[in-house]
Amino acid sequence: MKQNGIKVQNLFKKFGDFTAVNDLSFEVKSGELFGLLGPNGAGKTTAISIMTGLLEPTSGTAFVGGFDIKSHINEIRKLIGVCPQEPAFYPYLTGRENVELFGNLHNVPKKVLKQRTEELLELVGLVEGATRRAGNYSGGMIRRISLVMALINDPEIAFLDEPTVAMDPQSRRATWGFVKNLKERNKTVILTTHYIEEAEALCDRVGIIDEGKIIALNTPQALMQEHNANDLEGVFLKITGKKIRE
Amino acid sequence: MNIRRINALLNKEIKSLYRVPATLFLAILFPIVLTGAFGLAFGGGSAIGNSTYTVGIVDLDNTVWSEYFIGNISENEVFVNTSYSDSETGENDLAQGKISALIVIPTDFGASIDSYWLNSTNPSTWTNVTVELFVDQGSLIASSAIPPLIQQLLFTTLYGESATNAPQSPIRLGNPAEVDSEHTTQFDLMAPGMFAFAAIFITMIVADAFTEQRSKGLLRRIQLTPTSPSEVILSSMLANMATAILQVGIVFAVASLLGFKSQAELTGLLLSFIMVMLLALISVGFGLIAASLAKTPGAATGISFIFILPQMFFGTFVPGSSDIGQLVPSYYVTDALTSILLRGAAITSETVIYDLLVLIVYCIVVIIVGIGIFAKFGREK
Ligand SMILES: Nc1ncnc2c1ncn2[C@@H]1O[C@H](COP(=O)(O)OP(=O)(O)OP(=O)(O)O)[C@@H](O)[C@H]1O
Ligand SMILES: [Mg+2]
Numbered sequence: 001m002k003q004n005g006i007k008v009q010n011l012f013k014k015f016g017d018f019t020a021v022n023d024l025s026f027e028v029k030s031g032e033l034f035g036l037l038g039p040n041g042a043g044k045t046t047a048i049s050i051m052t053g054l055l056e057p058t059s060g061t062a063f064v065g066g067f068d069i070k071s072h073i074n075e076i077r078k079l080i081g082v083c084p085q086e087p088a089f090y091p092y093l094t095g096r097e098n099v100e101l102f103g104n105l106h107n108v109p110k111k112v113l114k115q116r117t118e119e120l121l122e123l124v125g126l127v128e129g130a131t132r133r134a135g136n137y138s139g140g141m142i143r144r145i146s147l148v149m150a151l152i153n154d155p156e157i158a159f160l161d162e163p164t165v166a167m168d169p170q171s172r173r174a175t176w177g178f179v180k181n182l183k184e185r186n187k188t189v190i191l192t193t194h195y196i197e198e199a200e201a202l203c204d205r206v207g208i209i210d211e212g213k214i215i216a217l218n219t220p221q222a223l224m225q226e227h228n229a230n231d232l233e234g235v236f237l238k239i240t241g242k243k244i245r246e
Numbered sequence: 247m248n249i250r251r252i253n254a255l256l257n258k259e260i261k262s263l264y265r266v267p268a269t270l271f272l273a274i275l276f277p278i279v280l281t282g283a284f285g286l287a288f289g290g291g292s293a294i295g296n297s298t299y300t301v302g303i304v305d306l307d308n309t310v311w312s313e314y315f316i317g318n319i320s321e322n323e324v325f326v327n328t329s330y331s332d333s334e335t336g337e338n339d340l341a342q343g344k345i346s347a348l349i350v351i352p353t354d355f356g357a358s359i360d361s362y363w364l365n366s367t368n369p370s371t372w373t374n375v376t377v378e379l380f381v382d383q384g385s386l387i388a389s390s391a392i393p394p395l396i397q398q399l400l401f402t403t404l405y406g407e408s409a410t411n412a413p414q415s416p417i418r419l420g421n422p423a424e425v426d427s428e429h430t431t432q433f434d435l436m437a438p439g440m441f442a443f444a445a446i447f448i449t450m451i452v453a454d455a456f457t458e459q460r461s462k463g464l465l466r467r468i469q470l471t472p473t474s475p476s477e478v479i480l481s482s483m484l485a486n487m488a489t490a491i492l493q494v495g496i497v498f499a500v501a502s503l504l505g506f507k508s509q510a511e512l513t514g515l516l517l518s519f520i521m522v523m524l525l526a527l528i529s530v531g532f533g534l535i536a537a538s539l540a541k542t543p544g545a546a547t548g549i550s551f552i553f554i555l556p557q558m559f560f561g562t563f564v565p566g567s568s569d570i571g572q573l574v575p576s577y578y579v580t581d582a583l584t585s586i587l588l589r590g591a592a593i594t595s596e597t598v599i600y601d602l603l604v605l606i607v608y609c610i611v612v613i614i615v616g617i618g619i620f621a622k623f624g625r626e627k
Contacts, residue, residue, distance in 0.1 A: 107248065
């Protein structure tokens with residue numbers, strides 16, 4: 001059986017005196033859709049950067065797909081797809097060329113790449129836009145093409161850092177469908193968001209993160225029950241005394 | 247190393263070459279404009295411009311003919327004459343840069359012309375003489391422009407103003423330099439440096455491309471795939487060598503259109519080509535260093551000039567000191583290409599081999615240092 005879970009143990013990340021990730025520990029099971037919910041600056045992106053090998057932790061360890069991030073990052077990179085919070089793309093390439101470039105970098109077989117590119121473009125509604133240079137895209141189109149670029153290798157483990165920020169409601173629903181589809185195909189997904197509804201609608205379990213610490217972790221239902229709240233916003237308010245989004 | 251990945255990255259680089267206006271300008275249009283502009287300004291033998299040259303004359307003949315020749319020289323607006331009683335003092339002044347050229351009219355100069363006019367159809371009766379010409383080797387303009395002009399004045403002296411085609415002549419103008427000056431224009435002397443000139447700017451293209459990709463988060467995004475840094479850098483090298491190939495072709499085509507004639511044989515052309523490729527690789531290395539030092543794409547452009555300007559002034563056709571030139575790689579390309587293209591030097595000649603060796607060593611060092619610095623400081627800012 002494939003072991004495509006994630007295990008994070010006592011992770012710390014300091015930038016100078018500032019502690020961005022503060023003793024983070026959690027586990028994501030294989031095939032689970034796990035949400036990291038937290039306000040701006042909570043440390044979500046920093047945590048993802050560490051798990052994907054872009055940042056070295058100050059201390060602590062993490063295993064992705066059973067591989068240690070410190071010693072086996074090359075193995076991990078074959079398993080993962082990452083949709084960065086700031087969408088990065090080549091403005092002088094068309095949408096399709098951007099997608100194909102990253103498919104080639106992942107060594108996706110040529111035939112599969114062609115077919116999958118069309119499928120994914122269709123799913124996010126970018127078939128027509130795909131022939132235009134990405135530099136001319138609207139904010140929402142950029143988000144969508146960036147998501148396709150992240151998932152072109154059909155990764156076993158997907159890291160989606162605020163995938164629906166700056167999307168209109170329709171695109172957001174479409175993206176949710178997309179993410180659910182990943183789960184149906186038994187992929188492990190880690191998703192960060194500061195949208196309450198998103199976490200509630202999508203996630204098997206949610207880790208609520210604030211100031212670099214996990215302050216609560218469970219299924220959305222269990223969290224609401226436990227803290228006697230109507231939604232996750234209420235949960236956050238009860239624990240911290242603040243709102244997630246000011 | 248994965249061919250497919252390198253190919254995909256290379257493909258992307260090539261697209262940036264013609265889709266990004268700034269890159270297109272630097273890589274392709276700039277060499278065309280540059281070569282074209284200099285070709286039109288300095289090509290076609292009209293190398294003289296408005297400058298004047300002081301010419302020293304030693305008249306060992308002292309006949310009406312020699313005076314007539316001297317008169318012709320002083321009437322020409324380009325020349326200012328000074329006379330010397332012996333050639334030694336003249337050569338001394340030439341060596342010190344007080345005069346640009348020295349002409350020694352031999353004792354039998356008048357007699358030679360008389361012998362020609364006495365029996366102009368029978369060369370065997372002529373008195374053959376050589377007019378010695380010394381030119382300031384340090385001045386490109388003097389060494390290329392003066393000999394053809396003096397030749398022309400000599401021609402007028404002998405046959406008169408109206409003579410059009412050159413018949414046989416009893417008077418020969420001594421060869422002033424190794425170069426075949428009669429056909430060499432100022433532009434010809436500049437052309438070898440132009441090949442180097444274009445490749446130098448690859449530094450800016452590379453520095454800009456890497457800082458752009460870094461600031462947009464693209465380097466990081468590529469890093470999240472199984473792509474290795476060496477694949478990224480190798481594809482950049484290949485793309486920029488392709489750019490250099492294009493540049494060489496363009497400079498060669500434009501220069502040839504404007505009258506540049508290469509004296510090189512096929513092997514010489516090939517080696518010239520290889521040397522420009524080496525310079526292109528060196529430029530990639532410098533570009534990586536500039537990208538590593540710079541925080542923003544704008545700063546990268548500025549820092550690139552630290553590598554570009556010295557190479558431009560000390561290692562191409564742009565006049566500068568050739569002592570400092572020995573420090574910059576473009577100097578060796580220009581030096582070798584001048585020997586090969588202009589003088590038709592063999593690729594086995596000492597200068598050419600020395601230049602090639604220096605370039606190879608330079609290339610290896612700069613590439614290793616460039617990759618090292620980039621891997622350490624350049625990937626994240
Ligand atoms: N390279 C860095 N140097 C210094 N501080 C940093 C660095 N990267 C992140 N931080 C700080 O660490 C904290 C956590 O940042 P992070 O980007 O992980 O938050 P986040 O939860 O992703 O927030 P958002 O919802 O706004 O994306 C912030 O206070 C941020 O300023
Ligand atoms: Mg973030």
